[in-house]
Amino acid sequence: MKPQLERAKHSPVTIDGASGTFTPAPSKIKLNALEDVRREMAHVYREARDRKIDSSEAGRLAYILTGIGKLIEATEIEKRLSQMERKLLK
DSSP, rough: OOOHHHHTTTTTTOTTTTTOOOOOOOOOOOOOSSHHHHHHOOOHHHHHHTTTSSSSHHHHHHHHHHHHHHHHHHHHHHHHHHHHHHHHOO
């Protein structure tokens, strides 16, 4: 069995329809908390710094991550406000 096919049995891959080559599927990134977003943004920065990804791509990813971070903040504030309102109205 080909080494690529053997690896495919153990981890998710993407198969190029034209060439039939296997590439590892992108890992799922947990972005449920601000710490997760901070960690991913630092990862994007390091990848751009090491020239593993283009700086314009890093900028786009950082912009998206910033938006996700703002949504997480807004959600947390909304939850806390609701909790405070419930306590005050009791």
